[in-house]
Amino acid sequence: MSDTRQVMKIKQQSKPTGKRAIRETNERLIMAAAEQEFAQSGFKGTTTEAIARRAGVPKANLHYYFSTKEALYHRIMEDVCEHWLAAAKPFDETDDPKTALCGYITAKMDQARNRPFGSRVWAMEMIRGAPVIDDYLHSALKPWFIERTAKLNGWIKAGKMSPVDPQTLFFMIWATTQHYADFDHQISVLNDDSPLSDEQFTRAKDQVCKIILNGVGLKLLSAP
Numbered sequence: 113m114s115d116t117r118q119v120m121k122i123k124q125q126s127k128p129t130g131k132r133a134i135r136e137t138n139e140r141l142i143m144a145a146a147e148q149e150f151a152q153s154g155f156k157g158t159t160t161e162a163i164a165r166r167a168g169v170p171k172a173n174l175h176y177y178f179s180t181k182e183a184l185y186h187r188i189m190e191d192v193c194e195h196w197l198a199a200a201k202p203f204d205e206t207d208d209p210k211t212a213l214c215g216y217i218t219a220k221m222d223q224a225r226n227r228p229f230g231s232r233v234w235a236m237e238m239i240r241g242a243p244v245i246d247d248y249l250h251s252a253l254k255p256w257f258i259e260r261t262a263k264l265n266g267w268i269k270a271g272k273m274s275p276v277d278p279q280t281l282f283f284m285i286w287a288t289t290q291h292y293a294d295f296d297h298q299i300s301v302l303n304d305d306s307p308l309s310d311e312q313f314t315r316a317k318d319q320v321c322k323i324i325l326n327g328v329g330l331k332l333l334s335a336p
Contacts (some may be wrong), residue, residue: 114241127252135177142174143187144167147227151230182244184284189248190228193245193248193253197256201215213285213328217289224289228293231290
C-alpha cells in the first residue's frame with residue numbers, strides 16, 4: 113500500500129475520541145504524509161508546508177505535534193527501524209532456523225510492499241552516511257544485530273544450518289527484501305510495465321525464502 117493510500121486509510125478508519133487518541137491519529141497522518149514527501153524530495157527538498165498539505169492538516173497543527181522538520185524526520189526513521197526490527201519476532205518464538213529465517217524474510221518483504229516510502233527514506237539516509245540517526249543505529253540497531261547474529265552462530269555450532277557468515281546473511285536478506293520497495297519502479301518496468309500482482313508477490317516471497325534458505329543448508333521445497 114502506498115503512503116498516499118495509507119493517509120486516506122487513516123482518515124477513513126480513524127474516529128478518535130479523547131485527547132490521546134486524537135493526538136495519535138494526527139501524528140500517524142502527519143508521519144504517513146511525511147514519509148512520502150521525504151522519499152520523493154529528500155530531506156532538504158521537503159518542507160513542512162508540503163507535508164501538512166498532503167496530510168490535510170494546517171501547518172500550525174503539524175508544528176504542534178512536531179516542533180521541527182528534523183524532529184519529524186528523526187521520529188520517522190526510528191519508527192521505520194522499529195517496524196523492521198519487529199519483523200524478527202520469529203527469532204524469539206522458535207529455535208528452528210528454517211522457521212525463523214523464512215518467517216523473517218516473509219515479514220520483511222511484506223513490510224517492503226506495505227510501507228515502501230519508509231524503506232526509501234531509510235535508504236537515502238544511509239546513502240548520506242546517516243547524519244541524523246547515527247546515534248540511533250549504535251544504540252538500537254547494533255545491539256539487535258549482535259543478538260540475532262549470535263543466535264545464528266548458535267544454530268551453526270549446533271549443526272542446524274551451514275557455516276555461513278551471519279553478518280553477510282543479514283545483509284543479503286535486507287538487500288533482497290528491501291529491493292521490492294526501493295526499486296519498485298524498476299520491477300514494474302521489467303514486469304511488462306505493471307506492478308507485481310498479489311499472486312506474483314506471493315510467488316516472489318516463496319522464491320526468496322527457497323533461494324536463501326537452500327543456500328544455508330535449510331532445504332525448503334515450499335515456503336510455510
